[in-house]
Amino acid sequence: MSLIVQKFGGSSVRDAVRIKNVARIIAETYLQGHDVMVVLSAQGDTTDDLIAKAEEINVHASKREMDMLLATGEQISVALCAMALEAMGLPCVSLAAWQVGIHSTSVHGDARIKKIDPDRIQAELDSHRIVLVTGFQGTNRRGDVTTLGRGGSDTSAVALAAAFHAELCQIYTDVDGVYTADPRLVPDARKLQEITYDEMLELASQGAQVLHNRSVELAKKFRVNLEVLSSLEHKPGTKVKEVAKVEKTNIAGVAKDTSIARVALIGLQHNPGVAFKVFDVLSRKNINVDVILQSIGRENTKDISFTIHKKDLREAEDALNAQKDTLCFDHLETDEHIGKVSIVGAGLMSNSGVAARMFEALYEAGINIQMINTSEIRVSVLLDEEDVNRAVRAIHAKFFDEM
Amino acid sequence: MSLIVQKFGGSSVRDAVRIKNVARIIAETYLQGHDVMVVLSAQGDTTDDLIAKAEEINVHASKREMDMLLATGEQISVALCAMALEAMGLPCVSLAAWQVGIHSTSVHGDARIKKIDPDRIQAELDSHRIVLVTGFQGTNRRGDVTTLGRGGSDTSAVALAAAFHAELCQIYTDVDGVYTADPRLVPDARKLQEITYDEMLELASQGAQVLHNRSVELAKKFRVNLEVLSSLEHKPGTKVKEVAKVEKTNIAGVAKDTSIARVALIGLQHNPGVAFKVFDVLSRKNINVDVILQSIGRENTKDISFTIHKKDLREAEDALNAQKDTLCFDHLETDEHIGKVSIVGAGLMSNSGVAARMFEALYEAGINIQMINTSEIRVSVLLDEEDVNRAVRAIHAKFFDEM
Numbered sequence: 054m055s056l057i058v059q060k061f062g063g064s065s066v067r068d069a070v071r072i073k074n075v076a077r078i079i080a081e082t083y084l085q086g087h088d089v090m091v092v093l094s095a096q097g098d099t100t101d102d103l104i105a106k107a108e109e110i111n112v113h114a115s116k117r118e119m120d121m122l123l124a125t126g127e128q129i130s131v132a133l134c135a136m137a138l139e140a141m142g143l144p145c146v147s148l149a150a151w152q153v154g155i156h157s158t159s160v161h162g163d164a165r166i167k168k169i170d171p172d173r174i175q176a177e178l179d180s181h182r183i184v185l186v187t188g189f190q191g192t193n194r195r196g197d198v199t200t201l202g203r204g205g206s207d208t209s210a211v212a213l214a215a216a217f218h219a220e221l222c223q224i225y226t227d228v229d230g231v232y233t234a235d236p237r238l239v240p241d242a243r244k245l246q247e248i249t250y251d252e253m254l255e256l257a258s259q260g261a262q263v264l265h266n267r268s269v270e271l272a273k274k275f276r277v278n279l280e281v282l283s284s285l286e287h288k289p290g291t292k293v294k295e296v297a298k299v300e301k302t303n304i305a306g307v308a309k310d311t312s313i314a315r316v317a318l319i320g321l322q323h324n325p326g327v328a329f330k331v332f333d334v335l336s337r338k339n340i341n342v343d344v345i346l347q348s349i350g351r352e353n354t355k356d357i358s359f360t361i362h363k364k365d366l367r368e369a370e371d372a373l374n375a376q377k378d379t380l381c382f383d384h385l386e387t388d389e390h391i392g393k394v395s396i397v398g399a400g401l402m403s404n405s406g407v408a409a410r411m412f413e414a415l416y417e418a419g420i421n422i423q424m425i426n427t428s429e430i431r432v433s434v435l436l437d438e439e440d441v442n443r444a445v446r447a448i449h450a451k452f453f454d455e456m
Numbered sequence: 457m458s459l460i461v462q463k464f465g466g467s468s469v470r471d472a473v474r475i476k477n478v479a480r481i482i483a484e485t486y487l488q489g490h491d492v493m494v495v496l497s498a499q500g501d502t503t504d505d506l507i508a509k510a511e512e513i514n515v516h517a518s519k520r521e522m523d524m525l526l527a528t529g530e531q532i533s534v535a536l537c538a539m540a541l542e543a544m545g546l547p548c549v550s551l552a553a554w555q556v557g558i559h560s561t562s563v564h565g566d567a568r569i570k571k572i573d574p575d576r577i578q579a580e581l582d583s584h585r586i587v588l589v590t591g592f593q594g595t596n597r598r599g600d601v602t603t604l605g606r607g608g609s610d611t612s613a614v615a616l617a618a619a620f621h622a623e624l625c626q627i628y629t630d631v632d633g634v635y636t637a638d639p640r641l642v643p644d645a646r647k648l649q650e651i652t653y654d655e656m657l658e659l660a661s662q663g664a665q666v667l668h669n670r671s672v673e674l675a676k677k678f679r680v681n682l683e684v685l686s687s688l689e690h691k692p693g694t695k696v697k698e699v700a701k702v703e704k705t706n707i708a709g710v711a712k713d714t715s716i717a718r719v720a721l722i723g724l725q726h727n728p729g730v731a732f733k734v735f736d737v738l739s740r741k742n743i744n745v746d747v748i749l750q751s752i753g754r755e756n757t758k759d760i761s762f763t764i765h766k767k768d769l770r771e772a773e774d775a776l777n778a779q780k781d782t783l784c785f786d787h788l789e790t791d792e793h794i795g796k797v798s799i800v801g802a803g804l805m806s807n808s809g810v811a812a813r814m815f816e817a818l819y820e821a822g823i824n825i826q827m828i829n830t831s832e833i834r835v836s837v838l839l840d841e842e843d844v845n846r847a848v849r850a851i852h853a854k855f856f857d858e859m
Contacts, residue, residue, distance in 0.1 A: 129528050
């Protein structure tokens, strides 16, 4: 029988009513004759509630104990959902990550899945039970509980789908698919029927909140067919696969990201290796750098601008200023009021007109571009934060209204 | 170093303030130079809240999934308590039963501990860490989570104390020890410094709520020194051991139990094996029978009276009436308005005056005795429910005011 993995996020299981709804979706798939494996997140606000409990006691609690605490959230979800399936008379079993044997690296709070033991799950599937597995967690070589970090349940689902060669991995969320732009911002944004892994990756890293990057990377690596769909509306979602139908527009969507800040080092000595030194300082602090721009300044100095996550800004400033003498720059400037708008599409860079159309849309809207950054399938521009939403609408209209 | 096991119940860890208080008690013991192992129950109402969540979804949920759900309660407690110890700068580690290797029988909701793996805990103790273990739970041979039933955390603590040859197993509760009677009922009840395992067993099974029977049985079997004390007041509790100092009164205390009901089968045929058949019917329904009285009736028939837990009454009636023809009785009478009062003491039956003094106290108070039942170290009487509290006070006064 073909195996389908279904993942439901925290809002999809937030209370008894939602859990019963999830059980109906699972039951329908099971009764169609599929083997079904279900991956669940913690209910609604459970994780936040547990964090609040911890902070009442110790704001500097170790990540090891935090993982031990938070892992209870998904265990509650799988047990409750199993009970809902039992009420429908369906054979099922809930399993925590440690029972399955989901082996992870040791980094508490941000572990990576290394290996999944097939035995227990396979035995349950062979007995025709629906298997419910806790998302977001694993155990390390010490036998301690780890959690996988942001988007961890998506990653659990994809890893299980890969390990058991599932026909399909369905990610149920509170949106019904991947859109050409955020529908809250662009009312006539369209839902994509299909999208490639690479496009999804770029959209995810450019701010589209549907799927977490790591899960898409894993899906791409193991060729797991993904589908993003809504747990509340019964209709097809967006399929993520190796090759997707190319739409006439050449782009899959427009994404925005306003969580970034810009840092500029002004008047750097124009010596070899200076860029390496700058980014080495940041990498040692685990600060991810995105768009980088380097320009020759006056008198044989140069300027380097780059973007980082807003939350890392203070730490980056401190780290760079502490190395001011070694790095030999004149001064440091920062700007938190910027945003990034990107277009993503598989055929984008082989079609030179696409980037030009994007710039044309911004020009027509009177929006100034601060920096430009491109990849094979993406063009990103940095803008004033206040221009971001207008830019998304203008670009979306340019590409999708003229089809 | 000597090992001390400390167990804290749900009310002792019900919120952040109480958890910090528990951490202080643990810290004090650890800083005196002991190895410390801690067993915790779920916080305050957590178990009830989880049961309510389950019942919203499925009132007939399987016990397997119920155990999976409820086991999260203790895991939350141990993680939070570890965080409190971390805040005090103390080395510690929380472990769930599955991490320790607490192997149990397979009966979900009422499992028995079979074996405890020493390796993980020993390694942590060798590293001078305070080890916090989830009470009330184990894993069965399938690797599924089990819970131990009522009083399960006490049993976990005693089993761990036995497995690691602890010097002492301290059971912290919201009372500060074992009293000669319930202090809410008898204001001048006295706290016992020491009590024997057998006395504690009889007191527990006669309605004293301090320690659960199974934990005392286990402590007796493995000669674990127990101490019952309060987590809220810093003073010595009651020690439970093989031999206790004998007090002049010869009795350790007076207990009452009003959770019982009486069943009488009237006009049973006086055939061999009839008593066996009656109690076999009940045993097949897992109904425990306590005081039994058999009397010869008129015309070669007899009557059998016995007490059971009130909650089992309806089921017992149904089961017996269903077998009325096989059991050959005339009719069945029940009485829910009864209670049992017991005196317990190690030297009791070797001192014939003791039972007489108890009956004298009841006679002087004008209280009628319905049935009498005795063991080596206990005398119990069945009374009208409305006489129970008065009987406890009269008997307590007779034994303790005249010392």
